[in-house]
Amino acid sequence: MVKKKTNTEQRIVDAAKEVFILKGHDGARMQEIADTASINKALLHYYFRSKDKLFERVFHEVFSEAFSSIAEVIGRANTIEELIEYFVSYYVAMLKSKPYLPNFILHELNRNPFMVVDLIKDSGMDKSFLIQLLVKESNRKDIRDFNPVHIMVNILSLSIFPFVAAPIIKGFIFDGNKVEFDNFIDERTQHITSFINAAIFKNQS
Amino acid sequence: MVKKKTNTEQRIVDAAKEVFILKGHDGARMQEIADTASINKALLHYYFRSKDKLFERVFHEVFSEAFSSIAEVIGRANTIEELIEYFVSYYVAMLKSKPYLPNFILHELNRNPFMVVDLIKDSGMDKSFLIQLLVKESNRKDIRDFNPVHIMVNILSLSIFPFVAAPIIKGFIFDGNKVEFDNFIDERTQHITSFINAAIFKNQS
DNA sequence: AACTGGTTTAACTAAATAGTTAAATTAAAT
DNA sequence: ATTTAATTTAACTATTTAGTTAAACCAGTT
Structure with missing residues (x-):
């Protein structure tokens, strides 16, 4: 053979x-x-x-499904608008096709927190670049005064949590109706970006 | 004996x-x-x-730690401002003292989705009251036009996800510094409420 | 034709683990 | 003092499971 x-x-x-x-x-x-x-x-x-x-x-294969491209996606952002748009649209689209990712990684995060955190550190995600961008942008006059770390966590939370809690949202909010749930997910990218933009930009009417 | x-x-x-x-x-x-x-x-x-x-x-004991009081907390809200404030402050405070709750329930949600969803349905949380309140409030002139279901999911995501991903936030963002992480959690209630308010209310400067 | 490495079969070991049992012990209640 | 229920001891069963082994088989390669 x-x-x-x-x-x-x-x-x-x-x-x-x-x-x-x-x-x-x-x-x-x-x-x-x-x-x-x-x-x-x-x-x-x-x-x-x-x-x-x-x-x-x-685990390594699944992990890299989740983290391999994200560094590059983030690296392309020059403004906070771009960061939000790139990050949210990339993550929601990715999780739509791989909805099992968050739970699997979070479960291993419990069993083995240091290993997972070390993998993230090695994944090429440039934390200082991110912080630098967020701090710089938070000085803009048209942006509200929020702690950049919270903003980053918000972006993550809004993008990822609905997939983590999918069975609850589908079962409780949509009474098990898969079509309505899928529709909800499809609206999600658009909703999150405008929700975050509305939160951080001043004078948008 | x-x-x-x-x-x-x-x-x-x-x-x-x-x-x-x-x-x-x-x-x-x-x-x-x-x-x-x-x-x-x-x-x-x-x-x-x-x-x-x-x-x-x-599981039943842990579950009721998470869901027993929430119905009552929500029931007190007459406006969306109150809903946000009551919900976020209750949940973040509760999870601060019981940070293991989300992962435990989410893990069982994977093993046994229908059982968990049924428990939530039986928990006395009044979905129609919630929807009714949110729909009514979304007609207010001073509020932006967002889908109330997304708003509800946002409130949940922003409140709960940081606890689900705590080891990542603590390990990656704060380099394992527990004090900084605790401080971050302490700021969280205040941040989330003003973030959401900034997003949904028009003309806030 | 002989060789090689992927593959199957099937029986096996060793360890872990949920659950059982029965007899002895303890301490409170009557 | 006797009874009763909680608790311990310790050995046991039955099952599941990861991992092993050795012999045979099969299909390309040389």
């Missing part, structure tokens, strides 16, 4: 991703991962020596 | 709460719960027949 390797290996990682996301690290079973990948447990351990090694691989 | 029961029973529930919150349902061990409560496993099963029964009890 030779070089089905890449194929099978990725099939295992994909299956593991599916199961780990659904059941969490502790709830996931190696047998279920093997079944999902349509292979046997022996081969699973042939590729990944242990559950932890496999989980680590999965 | 007679009626140390209440005592021991609550000690078990408290220990279980601690362990379940730290390790999650699947990561928690009955032995560790027994150790934490300073009793033995036999007694643990004497009080609670199974892990699931114990977890259910813990």
Whole structure:
């Protein structure tokens, strides 16, 4: 055979991703991962020596789905308007296609906070650039006097939280109506940007 | 003896709460719960027949910590200003003393979405009252034209998300400095209310 | 044809873990 | 003093699960 390797290996990682996301690290079973990948447990351990090694691989892949492009997206911003627009539109669009990301990462954040924070620090996100931009922009005359750190946390909260709490919003607010919920998510980018802009800019009528 | 029961029973529930919150349902061990409560496993099963029964009890207690008073708090609001102020100040203060609540409930929300949503529906939170208030208020001339559902989700997001992502904010933004983080949380109520007010009210300079 | 490495089969080990059991102990209530 | 219920001790069962092993199989490669 030779070089089905890449194929099978990725099939295992994909299956593991599916199961780990659904059941969490502790709830996931190696047998279920093997079944999902349509292979046997022996081969699973042939590729990944242990559950932890496999989980680590999965986590790194999922993590980079969430953080790989964000540094670059943020780096393009020259004004706070651009920062808000780029950040929100990128994140909401990304989470719309990968809604499992926040819960998976937040769950691991509980199990292993330092590891996750270290990964974020290594992700290339330039904190000082961000702070610098926000501080500079907060001196503009047309902008209200808010603490830039709170503004940053607000942008994150408004973009990410609806996905974290999706089942509640869908179930409680929209009575389980998927169409209405999807519609709500579709409106979200536009709403957040105008909501934040209304908050931070003076004299907008 | 007679009626140390209440005592021991609550000690078990408290220990279980601690362990379940730290390790999650699947990561928690009955032995560790027994150790934490300073009793033995036999007694643990004497009080609670199974892990699931114990977890259910813990979850209901934790859940009502989060949702028991909120209906009443919201019910007192006559205007959107009051709604924002009451809701944010209540929630941020509560989460400051019980920062584990969101992650615990959100984790169970993944394992068991319908159960959690049903509990919320039964919690006495009056959705139609809320909608009614928000819709009525959104007709005010001094208020910008936003979809009330988004406003409600924004209030929730801004209040709750910082606690969900606390390790990231503390670790990444504040470089692990606990004092700065606590200070950030202390500013939060005030910031959120003025941020939201700035967003929804017209002509505020 | 012999070799190689991916793959299967199937039985196995070792450890962890939820839950059980039964007998002994303790201390309060009658 | 006897009874009763809470509690401990300690050994036990049954099950689940991660991980192993060894032999056989299969399909390209040399």
